[in-house]
Amino acid sequence: MTATIAAALTGLGLIDxxxxxxxxxxIWLLLSPGRLQASRIVVYLATVAVCYFGVGVVLVLGADAALAAMRTGTASLPPVPLRIGQLILGLLVIAWSYRLEARAARQAGTPGKIQRWREKAMSGSGSSRGLVQLALLAVALEVATMLPYLAAVGLIVHADLGWQLTGSTLAAYCVVMILPALALAAARLAAHQRVDPILRRVNDWLTRNSAKTLGWTVGGIGIGISLNAVAVLILERP
Known part of the structure; x- marks a missing residue:
């Protein structure tokens, strides 16, 4: 492996x-009040890294060919109805974001179920299984948009490193992906008394503004889906 490829993979890993x-x-998990249980954040991050490693192995083994076959299958579908359906889906997601924001606003100021779950999970009084499930969900939601990771896998495949070096390179990439979060967790553990008040203030701010944040996030996804559908409809118009 050349230094250029190693530097490119490191940069892509830091982006990821x-x-x-x-x-x-x-960060949201670290904002849980009280003493941090290091094993809990490690469980979450290790699950994310292992899942990404598994996805990378599948891609290296030729999942890109399967995806190409899927694209060929969908190519036979009429493009206009397909994009109109995508547009409708995007508009529904936008409408849903307003409903989520309104419901979250009504519950503002009271600790919701998800905040209580976080406190139990990160304090050690709850099961770590929920953290594993959260990690699996996060990876599943990101699979369709993990462009840096796809680019990294492409670099690794074209470098023709051999199976052992390919596996170790993928593993190292996945470790780089979770290094910043591990560093934040270490900082919170090492400087709990100094860091915890700051995190509490950030947590309070996020709690007060969670309704708007939730609405903007879900609404942004819907806007992206809708704009993509409109752009394709315009470009593919005869």
Missing amino acids: STSFGTLLIP
Whole structure:
């Protein structure tokens, strides 16, 4: 492996480390009040890394050919009705975001079920199975948009490293993806007294503004789906 490829993989891994599942959810878990149980955040991050490693192995083994076959199958479908259906889906997601925001606003100021679950899971009083399920869900939601990871797998495949080096390179990439979250967890453990008040203030702010954040996030997904459908309909118009 050349230094250029290693540097490119490191850069892509650091980009992947800022995703929803590798950074945003870990930060949310670290914001749980009380003393942090290191094993709990490790369970979550290890599950994410193992899942991404598994996806990488499947891609290396030729899942890209299966995806190409799926694209060929969908190519036979009429494009206009397909995109109109996508547009309707996007509009429904946008409408759903308003409903979610309104419901979250009504519950503002009271600790919801998800906050109580987080406190139990991260304090050690609850089961770690929920953290594993959360990690699996996060990876599943990101599979369709993990462009840096797909690019990294492509670099690894074209480098023709052999099976052992390919596996170790994939594993190292997945470790790089979770390094920032591990560093944040270590900082919270090492400087609990100094960091915890700051995290509490951030947590309070997120709790007060969770309704808007939820609405913007889900609404943004719907807008992206809708705009993509409109753009394709315009470009493919005869």
